[in-house]
Amino acid sequence: MGLLAKGKPVADKITEEVKKEVEQFKGKNIFPKLKIVRVGEREDDLSYERAAVKRMNSCKIECEVLELSADISQDDFAQELKKVDGDETVHGILLFRPLPKQINENDVKFIISPEKDIDCFNPINVAKVMEGDETGFPPCTPTAAIEILKHYNVPLKGKNAVVLGRSMVVGKPAAMLLLKENASVTICHSKTENLPDVAAKADILIAAIGKSNMVTSDFVKEGAAVIDVGINVDSQGNMTGDVNTTDCIEKCGLITPVPAGVGSVTTAVLAKHVVKACRQINNNIE
Incomplete structure (x- = not known):
């Protein structure tokens, strides 16, 4: 019989590694922060959001959620996303997809800066993944x-x-x-x-x-x-x-x-990506 490889031991190990790095950052007065952007109230988005917030809390990573109406216009959505991207206290941005049909994803893909795009939405990060560029963020x-x-x-x-x-x-x-x-x-x-x-x-x-x-x-x-x-x-x-x-x-x-x-491992990887983004934004400080 094959080994039933559960995710919890993997997630726990990653979480402990992330927690140590977060503490090192805080000692340098740097506070890793994730911003979650959710449009509407899809149940799968809400479920992942709860899991992500719980994981960030476990890792001592600051986490905020921006909730936007499901009927938001494309222009208003773009403005809100630009505000999030321009917030210098935010190191990683997680945007739940798919977006509502009135929002053209191709028109907003470049709004999240590649260095904050921790789940590979921006095509620049997609290219980095294809190239094997270590500075990129795979999904x-x-x-x-x-x-x-x-x-x-x-x-x-x-x-x-x-x-x-x-x-x-x-x-x-x-x-x-x-x-x-x-x-x-x-x-x-x-x-x-x-x-x-x-x-x-x-x-x-x-x-x-x-x-x-x-x-x-x-x-x-x-x-x-x-x-x-x-x-x-x-x-x-x-x-x-x-x-x-x-x-x-x-x-x-x-x-x-x-x-x-x-x-169960995905949210731990998300936390790991927030810390990686924080490190790179702060010029690879250790």
Whole structure:
């Protein structure tokens, strides 16, 4: 049976590392600060917001939430976002997406400065992730997936990795992060032929395709590490991942659960990114 790789030990370790660095900053009269910008009251945004605020409190990072009306105009939204970006006390900005349909994301992507864009919204940060530039900020969720693999000592160098999903939020950046670790990466999607056969060649399988329990044991190579990034709700109203854990756990070497897997590490990565942004804004002070 494969190891059920829970996220809590990973998140706890990152949190302790972040707390130490925050204390060092405070000793130099620097106070790391996150600003969360939420438009409307989507339940998934509110849930992540609660988790993020709780994590920032655990890390002793200052955190404020700007709540904006769901019917805010594009011009008013842009002005509010510019105010947040111009606040010199703010080191990291988390903007919940997707934005309401009246706001064109392409027209506001550059408002958040790259140095404060800790969840990879600004295309400049996207380019940095593609280039492997260490000053950039990859999206927190795929970064959390890599943190889990490293924490549980899963070899990455020279290994075959398959990413199910090609979104700019998880799939593509996950592939870039795996390439940075010298894995050989295949990205699959809804048009991929013989998908189970392709996936079953992977030493590392990352599922981010958005379909409940789609990945079954025929997708999994014996002994593979399986990272389930999916968050779905099944017909009974239960939270599920993209991977059928019960079906796959006997075959894989390691598998993350949903819930209590990647999601629990994401807010810890967010805190880590706030501290990184603070350090870089303050000219890499230690």
